[in-house]
Amino acid sequence: MVAFLIRRILGLVLVWLGVTILVFSIMHLAPGDPAMIILGPKATAESLARLRHELGLDRPLPVQYLRWLGNVLQGDFGRSLQLKRDVSELLWTRFRATALLATAATVIAVAIGLTAGVVSATRQYSVWDRAAMLLALLGFCLPVFWLGLILQIGLAYRLPVFPVSGMNAPGQSGFLDTLHHLVLPAVTLGIGPAAVIARMTRSSVLEVIRQDFVRTARAKGLAERVVILRHVLRNALIPVLTIVGLQVGYLFGGAVLVEMVFSWPGLGLLMVNGILARDFPVVQGAVLIVATTYVLVNLLVDVLYTLVDPRVRT
């Protein structure tokens, strides 16, 4: 187990270094000179050259990369060109909002997906099964930004049950208020992964339910509920776990779009505004944080996987 973990973490460090090189390179390929953005179009060639020197932009790219990486490792992501604030401070505040949204969406996705998948599999070919799988197909194909708008129109404008947008009402910052604001964005973001989890759970449960040990459990006279919960689900959930891990990537990608619909003040919104304003330090930092989170979550899933299924360790 320890050897597996060490091997996995070393692999992760290499991948993460690759991620940093890619993020750095992409932003340096982008058109636009950061010095020009800071000083504006009226800047003289002399002042531009001075600022480029101060920012280290006149150095070779590998040197710039190492300097940037060194700073990142110390938690320094530079300064926002547009907002004139420390990027790390901005990232931290925004990351918390995105993490809250993604976590709530994951809970919703797992709750709906598992329930629908188990109900479908245990009542195969019934009306419930067909309805759940039809809904899963629809949920799978719904563009997340469109679903957000539909929910917004239905449950915020027409039936004003939830707030239209934002994370808190003006002048409020309580948990319940945040929760109230969180419902629509989290449901929007959670529906797609719920559909994927439902399909995976159904096929996984169907595979396990036909195995001999399940027949034995039934033959022993165990109640069907106990057979499903204790014997079938425990084995069927192993592949589902991988899918949940992979969906976290979707959640962070989709969060950008959901944050835009609901003006949720997360990393995605910060990133898009950063791109439009050519605020490279912000974009670089936001992309790196999301990719790092994705890599770490996948490591966590791998570790959980080995705990649940010891065969993977070898």
Added chain:
Amino acid sequence: METVKALPLTKSRRASLSAWQRFLKDRWAVAALLFLAVLAVVLVVGPAVAPHDPLKTNLGMRLKPPGTPGYLLGTDELGRDVLSRLLYGARPSIGVGFAAVGVAMLVGVPIGLLAGYFGGLLDTVVSRIVDVLLAFPYVLLAIAIVAALGPGLFNAMLAVGIAGVPYYVRIVRASALALRDQEFIQASRALGAGHGRILFRHVLPNALSPLIVAATLDVGWMITAAAGLSFLGLGAQPPQPEWGVMLSDGRQYVGVAPHLALLPGFAIFSVVLALNLVGDGLRDALDPRLRGVTAQE
């Protein structure tokens, strides 16, 4: 002698026929295919049958609901005809998905083929790069690439396509890796065939089934992703009639004119749903395991 000659032909005909027949048995997939055929007609004749100029503004007719005389699907915030904009917008909105899949395949397939077939250092390097690219959520990678290229429909198409490359490398690499040591490849090598011939005449055709299925399903995803980039202001730009742009513009008016956001979104959803149904149908029809079962029967 005749039997020996006829056997492989009959078998292969049976296999290909049965794949098509299996597809035809999937009613949803066939209905979706018919829908896509109708859509193809719309793509060709849409602009010709559009009742209005999609860019012509008419401030006296702002935000009219669907059913307004002369404006079947209503008008937008500038009085432009929504139906005409949807018809004109179909080409860029759907075309971007096909073009992006083309980009992903054009780059990903040769790299995957070479890495899987030759193995060694090339495979190691390619696999590590793919690992790094897959460490980014798909939409995030597309956003990062479009950040470097700059906003625009063409750049959004490139970004969505490039972000899809690692998936195609993986699919084709796995097929090439499984095929390279098979007997028919070794036989071909023993007969003096060069690497190019083996790769493109033997390995690639045998790796096509998973590729076709992935491409069909990915067109839908890439249409959604490109529309998403336009929705964020990073893809097609106003006033171009493109479904993602229309959705983004309509977002400002969801309280008073919900049709502006609902209609283009429904158009995207229908196309993606149809492509998924066809992709699922194709997957079931082309599944080599299923085909194996049929051939033995």
